[in-house]
Amino acid sequence: MPCYRCGTRQADPEPGKSSPWRRGVIGEHQVLVCPACQPSALADLTRCVRCGSAYLIRRLDQVECLDCRLIRNAEPESAGPEDSDSSLAAEVARALERVLGGR
Numbered sequence: 001m002p003c004y005r006c007g008t009r010q011a012d013p014e015p016g017k018s019s020p021w022r023r024g025v026i027g028e029h030q031v032l033v034c035p036a037c038q039p040s041a042l043a044d045l046t047r048c049v050r051c052g053s054a055y056l057i058r059r060l061d062q063v064e065c066l067d068c069r070l071i072r073n074a075e076p077e078s079a080g081p082e083d084s085d086s087s088l089a090a091e092v093a094r095a096l097e098r099v100l101g102g103r
């Protein structure tokens with residue numbers, strides 16, 4: 001998997017050394033960040049809701065924080081553009097208004 005920002009491919013880490021590349025999650029997708037892009041990537045990466053760490057991994061339908069081990073369910077990927085949620089919420093609010101305020 002290449003770096004999500006610059007497309008650089010990860011070289012095999014030297015034996016005994018851990019890779020300087022970081023894993024992270026953006027828009028519920030697993031990404032890899034090369035060392036050069038890490039400072040700018042921090043603004044993009046999804047943060048852990050509990051400890052604020054950007055060191056998250058996506059597995060199946062869950063996102064796990066590698067710092068505090070918090071596991072949460074990932075948002076469904078088929079949700080489409082972000083405003084679909086808020087328009088649905090507005091729809092519900094209008095319906096509620098009709099039910100509650102309509103008499």
Ligand SMILES: [Zn+2]
Pocket residue numbers: 003004005006007008033034035036037
């Ligand atoms: Zn990069």
Ligand SMILES: [Zn+2]
Pocket residue numbers: 048049050051052053065066067068069070
């Ligand atoms: Zn955490």
